[in-house]
Amino acid sequence: MERPTTGTVAVLLLVFLSAGGGLAGPVSKGKETWGYVDVREGAHMFWWLYYANNPATSYTELPLVMWLQGGPGASSTGFGNFEEIGPLDRELDERDTTWIQAASVLFVDNPVGTGFSYTDTQDALTKDVATVASDMLVLLKEFFSKKEEFQNIPFFIFSESYGGKMAAAISLELTKAISQGDVKCNFAGVALGDSWISPLDSVLTWGPYLYSTSLLDDAGLTEVGNAAEAVKRAVTDGEWVKATELWSILENIVEQNTNGVNFYNILGQEDDDDDDSVKSSLKEDYLAALAKRHIRPLHSESLGELMNGKIRKKLGIIPRNVTWGGQAEAVFASMSGDFMKPVIDVVDELLEAGVNVTVYNGQLDLIVDTIGQENWVKSLKWPGIQNFTQMKWTAMDEPDSPGVTGAFFKTHKNFAFYWILKAGHMIPSDQGPMALRMMQMITQQE
Known part of the structure; x- marks a missing residue:
């Protein structure tokens, strides 16, 4: 299969063109770059970076956030980007609560086979989070090697759903790789949103x-x-x-x-x-x-049309025989034997290693309900958990409605928990302003 092993494009002003050659919605302001990394033979992972776009602050003064979607098989460059935290929504209108205003954001279609990532054969799909983590380490090593400007910028991993299970495993392997000098980056913490940890x-x-x-x-x-x-x-x-x-x-x-x-x-x-x-x-x-x-x-059909139409044309490096989301269900099936395994022990290892760990959950989520999250948190062996559970939480007002409680949080040493009210599984979609504020707090901007 012929395709570029990597491909990056950086632009200051991006225009989406319709099939007829005219404008198809508003422009997206800001610097972007994207590409592929061959993480294994026959396994190709796609990433898309938005540099922070804040008129008052250079991107070098703001953190770098990697966003991981769930599933497994759901696309960060698609759903996370256009439905949750990217600069444009699915209609290509500007998003008021985009995280790009407070951080550079790296979307990765992970595991391989997800979104625009793909494998040459079914055998190359991942079967467990260990392989997911090792694949991501290959990508991160290449990313930070080629994007040296990000090596000293605080780097955070944010996740949602099964993405949290993957994020925990990735964070542990990244911590080891940094200590061994294999990856040069300033890893500052991981945030597990409505995550399939237990x-x-x-x-x-x-x-x-x-x-x-x-x-x-x-x-x-x-x-x-x-x-x-x-x-x-x-x-x-x-x-x-x-x-x-x-x-x-x-x-x-x-x-x-x-x-x-x-x-x-x-x-x-x-x-x-x-x-x-x-x-x-x-x-x-x-x-x-x-x-x-x-x-x-x-x-969804509308998101698929966008990704396989205007976005595919914009990116310009997607192989002809690769369809956005085309291997998604195969990714899910391949991971079925790993799906119900817990990774509470991995979170314990992260805390013991001094990694900043945050758990956040939506009040109205069922698939990963808050009661279940609190149960596994209380089972942690981390020495600080007893003091954490005895603490009282602090109320947070809704950013757009002072005096109206929008969330609670508490933090002890390197562990924090955020309870986001009136939100379900996809917190940035349900409560965009609160999700943005939470991200800024976790990345120590507030």
Whole structure:
């Protein structure tokens, strides 16, 4: 397959052209660059960097943030960029709450096969977070080697959903690589947003959470609880693929007992036109059902048209036979044996190593509900956890509504937790101003 091994373009003013040659929306101001890194033979990872665009401050005075999407198989350069924190939204309108105003942002389509990243064969797809981390280390080593201006700038990894599980593993390997002199960068911390750190703690608390919010009755609570216990038995026995299959069945049972609750925001509703594409049958192949529920919604038709149309044309380096999101479901399936494994021990290692670790969660998220997050946090072996749990949190006002509580947080030594109110799984989409303020606090800009 012919394609550039790397490709970068830096521009001060970018114009999106329609098929007819005219303007197709507003311009995106600011310096950008993008490219590919061959992380293994037959495995090609795509990245896209936006330099911080703040008229009052040079990018050299602001942090660098890498954003990792979940899934696994969801695209950072697509969903994270155009739906959450990038300079433009899906309609190519400027986003008021873009993180680019406070940091340079590096989007990476990770693992390989996600977004514009791709593999030459199915065998090159990752099967566990260890390989995900080693692939990312190859990319980061090349990135910081070629972008020397970022070597001394504070570097943070922010993540969402399964991206948090990957971020934890990547952060630990990066910390080791820096200490060994293999990567030169100023790693300053990792933030785990609504993250799949302890899958079992999440599924065991779905029933109580839904019951407390009047979304399950007594019979439903019992049925969901029994299904969750089946997942627990599989996890306890180390039957990881079976645990993933039982988790899919549990989700179907939750849907049937709640009239189709939105797993990403319990107050949200799926559009009627999308119901068939999201809801699954108990008889459906479990991997297909999981991909339908958790991958396809992040690859909506309109976003896919944008990425495979105007964005692809703008980037100019995507191989002809690569489609944005084309391998997404294969990525999910390949990681199915690793999906239900916890990485609480990795977080413990990060804390013990002195890495700044932040957990943040949306109040209305079901898939990674806050109760489950608090449970695994309390199980940490880190010596500071007892003092942390005894602390009282601090209230934060909504940035646009002084006097209205928008979040709570607390921090002890190198660990912090943010509870974001009125937000679901995708916090920057639901509460953009609060997400931006939180990022600035974590990166010590406030």
